[in-house]
Amino acid sequence: MTRAARLRTVSALGIIEIFAWGTSFYLIAVLAGPIGAETGWSGAAISAGVSLGLLVSGLFASLVGRRIERHGGRPVLAVGMVLLACGLGLLGLSRSLPAYYLAWAIMGAGMSCGLYDAAFSTLGRIFGRDARSAITQLTLWGGFASTVCWPLSAWLVEAVGWRSACFAYAGFHLVVTLPLALLAIPRAEPPPRGVPRRPLPVAAAVPVTDMRFLCLATAGVVLAMLSTIWSVHFVSILTATGYGVPAAIAIGTLIGPAQVAARVLEMMGRGRHHPVWTMLASTSAVVAGFSGLLFGLPAALAMIAWGAGNGLWSIARGALPLSVFGSEGYARTMGRLATPVLISSAAAPSIGALMKDVLTADAMLGVMATASIIPLAMALVLLRHKRPVLAV
Incomplete structure (x- = not known):
């Protein structure tokens, strides 16, 4: 891969990570107050949504790793952006705690497909042993997630309300981060010409007792x-x-x-x-x-x-x-x-x-x-x- 193509891949992933983190893990820091003020839900009930999202993300993590190993990170990241958009849309529509928690469960699946672990795995799949520098560069991008999204979320809440802020972020994922995942992340290596298509073997897992x-x-x-x-x-x-x-x-x-x-x-x-x-x-x-x-x-x-x-x-x-x-x-x-x-x-x-x-x-x-x-x-x-x- 040329240096320009490498820079394009890491930069695209960087933008994806800023908004994947900023509209999921960091979102509730700004929205908790407005959500509680409108709905009357307790702070503990609101924060439980994030905990549920992290739990779902953890439960899906191994499956996501296997999918990236077999198919590459491009389709997994794309699914992650769609799931985040759907979860944010439902979050903006939620009028009850069950709907609110369902939104966070969907977002948790999106977080599993779209946050650092999936992004690092994607870079490892693309660059192999040369992925370390790309991982370091990506974390520089990701470090600005709260810097960018906290003030942006606060401005959106002030300007249009917390529900419309969720809708705006959902739309952003569909029109910006999803196309970036599909167009800027390389496809997995196809099989050589003339070789019958069959599932790629998956490397043996590292023993948990290691x-x-x-x-x-x-x-x-x-x-x-x-x-x-x-x-x-x-x-x-x-x-x-x-x-x-x-x-x-x-x-x-x-x-x-x-x-x-x-x-x-x-x-x-x-x-x-x-x-x-x-x-x-x-x-x-x-x-x-x-x-x-x-x-x-x-x-x-x-x-x-x-x-x-x-x-x-x-x-x-x-x-x-x-x-x-x-x-x-x-x-x-x-x-x-x-x-x-x-x-x-x-x-x-x-x-x-x-x-x-x-x-x-x-x-x-x-x-x-x-x-x-x-x-x-x-x-x-x-x-x-x-x-x-x-x-x-």
Whole structure:
């Protein structure tokens, strides 16, 4: 593939990821208030829709990985954009909680087909062992999802209301992201001329008992839960430790730039180091962030460390399985890794709410700081057991 074609593929996927994330995972941060004000539903009931979407996404992840492995990412991403559009349309029409939850279930299936795990698997299917740089570039695009869609969603709600905002996003997926998936993502390699068409063999799955798989899955589950809990509760935790609400929100805005800056630094390395070192840097930064908050360091510095670690993990979780297990069966491996991660993300808001009810802010930080050591330990184990299949 030429450099121009590679850039076109990654850029198209980047636009898809910005709006796939921004109109699903990040959507409720802006729409929860207006939805509750109009319908009278509780905040817990509204947030449960996102949890349901993540749960459905996790349940579909392995199937999506197998489909990408066999047919390529183009049709899967296209289906994902259609499902997101349908879910958003139903969300805008929902007048009852059952209809609201059905909308999120449909969106969850779309998230499984259209968020990072599917996109990384698509790049692995297209570029094979050379996918690492493309994965890093894609995370730079994805890092702007909240930056673009939070203010856009707020403007749409103010201008036309939350229901019409959902309809606008549904239309956007049908007229922009769906054509991008169909026209800019390469088709799967056809069989050679003269060879009878038959289903392509699917590579054997990585055993779940493989130490490296267990390390990646464990780290992914813990980091996903920490990220979700912190995203939901960081304002209340910071205010309980002495910061005002405006200051807490201002500190939270440092996370996005820190993520992007860390990803730029990773890209400047041009893949000269094994991705396990990216994971080690990521998990160390996460420990530094939560420990810094626990021991009274300035929250701004702690959040920069947390944001940098979170940003690097987005790269490591795509590049490390490719390096450790190889490109054969990469999409299936990503799907199997995504399943526990997404299911744990679905459970995280409820776990965080329980922690908030029974623990003080300092105790909650202590639990999160202690839990953050687990992914770091997994990185250290992987450093000894990585046994790379490919130089990526």
